Amino acid sequence: MPHSHHSHSGQFCRHAAGTLEQVVLEAIRQGFEVYGLTEHVPRYRKEDLYPEEMEMQDLMNQFTGFLDEAHRLRLAYEGRISLLVGLETDFITEVDLERLEELLDKHRGRIDYIVGSVHHVAGTPIDFDLETYRKVLEQPEVKGSSEEETMQNFLCLYFDAQYEVLRDSDLRL
Numbered sequence: 001m002p003h004s005h006h007s008h009s010g011q012f013c014r015h016a017a018g019t020l021e022q023v024v025l026e027a028i029r030q031g032f033e034v035y036g037l038t039e040h041v042p043r044y045r046k047e048d049l050y051p052e053e054m055e056m057q058d059l060m061n062q063f064t065g066f067l068d069e070a071h072r073l074r075l076a077y078e079g080r081i082s083l084l085v086g087l088e089t090d091f092i093t094e095v096d097l098e099r100l101e102e103l104l105d106k107h108r109g110r111i112d113y114i115v116g117s118v119h120h121v122a123g124t125p126i127d128f129d130l131e132t133y134r135k136v137l138e139q140p141e142v143k144g145s146s147e148e149e150t151m152q153n154f155l156c157l158y159f160d161a162q163y164e165v166l167r168d169s170d171l172r173l
Contacts, residue, residue: 005036012039012066014052038086039066044099088115091165116165
């Protein structure tokens with residue numbers, strides 16, 4: 001039984017393509033029986049926004065729009081595919097986990113699961129582009145006296161952030 005629990009659409013995410021409905025139709029075409037619809041939660045600090053992103057309130061409205069559309073599609077395609085509605089969170093600072101709790105409280109019953117992600121180290125995106133990735137390697141908390149030490153520091157910070165996301169996995173849906 002093919003399944004996926006992490007997806008994005010161009011309708012609600014700048015690094016994807018197609019509408020959410022096109023994503024669902026493609027999943028049906030490919031024979032998925034269970035398919036998870038996920039989009040990124042909004043970032044909560046201006047300094048964490050990506051260059052192509054709008055204001056923070058626009059991101060919140062976009063996320064709410066995603067939830068509305070995902071639930072519409074769940075009903076529209078019931079019987080053809082089982083759609084789960086999730087979200088992808090990101091740990092940049094403790095603020096992200098605190099605000100995630102608020103978001104889950106606000107949308108209780110509308111979110112089936114969480115994809116916990118880490119896309120930042122030392123407050124800098126690590127997978128946006130090569131130039132930005134190189135900047136993170138120059139951050140004081142990452143930069144070591146050798147390439148090996150720098151990479152060790154980078155990986156320790158990355159996995160510490162992953163641990164924080166997992167440690168907070170007791171968030172209640």
